[in-house]
Amino acid sequence: xxxxxxxxxxxxxxxxxxxxLLTVTGVKAVPTFTDKLIEIELExxxxxxxxxxxxxxxxxxxxxRLSAAGxxxxxxxxxxxxxxxxxxxxxx
Numbered sequence: 001x002x003x004x005x006x007x008x009x010x011x012x013x014x015x016x017x018x019x020x021l022l023t024v025t026g027v028k029a030v031p032t033f034t035d036k037l038i039e040i041e042l043e044x045x046x047x048x049x050x051x052x053x054x055x056x057x058x059x060x061x062x063x064x065r066l067s068a069a070g071x072x073x074x075x076x077x078x079x080x081x082x083x084x085x086x087x088x089x090x091x092x
Contacts (some may be wrong), residue, residue, distance in 0.1 A: 010043040012064075014075070022049065022068045030059060030066065038068055050074040 012026025029041040033056050040047040054070035 012042050014047075016072060016075075019051075019072050020069060022066075022072055024066045024068075025064055027059070027061065027064045027066045029061070030056065035070070040066060045077055045079045048074075048076045048078065050076075 010026055012024065015021075015023040024040055024042075024047065026042050027040055028043060030038065031041060032039040033054070035054050036050065036052055038049040038054055038056065040049065049068070049072055051070050051072040051074070054068060054072070056066065056068050058065070058067040060066075
């Protein structure tokens with residue numbers, strides 16, 4: 001298989017312990033993180049982690065691993081198009 005084919009099927013995994021410790025593999029980027037929301041870009045999709053007192057404890061993009069702590073209340077995948085900038089939406 002070529003490298004391009006391997007990238008399209010890149011697996012990821014989630015491990016959540018007692019709503020408080022989260023580990024995600026297969027991470028490409030983390031464009032947004034606050035104490036209430038962490039957005040994680042995976043291959044071809046985005047994972048939104050909601051909760052309170054959230055904090056990114058470790059991020060290694062070379063290995064694609066993220067560690068976070070806090071109280072996780074929800075996780076949601078999305079595969080839709082990324083929203084355009086506010087300026088583009090205003091001047092459509």
